[in-house]
Amino acid sequence: MLDLEKFDLGDIAMALQDQTDYDYFHLVDPRTGEMGLWTRDGGIDGRNPLDLDDVDLTVIEPLPSSVWYQDMADFAAGLSDERAGERLSRALSGKGAFRRFKNELHDRYPHLVPVWNAFSDNRAKLRAVEWLADNTLIDEGSADRFAAEHPDPGLP
Template sequence: MGDRDATEAVRRRLQPAALSGDPAAGVAAVPDAIDAGLLQAAVPVAIVALRHGASVGLDLHRLVDALTARGWDGDDVAVEALHAARSGTPTGRTEIPADLEMLGDVLGQQLGGYLELATGDAWPASVFEDGAFEDDGDPDEDTERWLYVPGDSRDAWQDMADFAAHAPDPHVRELLQLAIEGRGAFNRFKSALDRHPSYWCDWHVWSGERAVGRARSWLASEGYDPLP
């Protein structure tokens, strides 16, 4: 089981490094990120280090090998981006700002939503239906500002199913598998995790990495890469 405090500490080290472009801090955080399973989260930090010529101490091979071995949706795109950053060769896709966590959340919703191209923020369709952007016109018509994001809640259900199948404790595995059958699966799954809180950290990493990977993969299919 993962240690929640330790995992969150690694995540906090990664985020400032990526946002500030601090290569040294980023390189130091990558090994712990790999150990914690935060592979997608480590990618932008590694790219910043590679582009700034500050990759001394960066175990790029280990990160690439871990992504390749895991093979989740978007991990192959991440490996491609890392190789491109190392060689200085573009991927052929346009880099845009994109909050991959927000985008992954929207992709996992049934109605999808929109990505604001200038800011990288992703908003679910319900926000537009509630009138939050009613003064800004129709996002389907303003394609210079908005990119439509399709949604599919089945991906989020599959994340739960796969996580349950990999639970090392047979009792917890059965409990989680029963929880996701039928209506109300998401709430029952969370209730089951509440009964076994040591699994919450692993689930948070698992679901977050899956969502970010799908976001990276979907962006690539649209011809874009996220700015690191």
């Protein structure tokens, strides 16, 4: 296991959010914490295709979109401005919720954009640390300490 500081939590969080497709996967080296990218056509180096089973790297499979959706719902529910919370909650109904939430936030409540960014970044990093612990790349104690030191930021 490595120290938590060896990992780029922002990169791991981005990989956990990446819902693009399965022609590529983000990887992490359990010996160094370095990130890599595997593509179906180019392997790891971009030139030599290889099977993912043939590498000594840990694949970061994206978390379901429902996990990230819940962050938006929690943010909207936690706002003290009831009108903003209701409008953002309504934006989450049906297909296209991510786009509508973002548009509503940026168009009607630009002052909440930095608050949302801090909230969602914190949640993403917490998930990255949880993923590292679940994959035994860091110890549970490190994950617990990180979680205790990084509660959700307060919402206005």
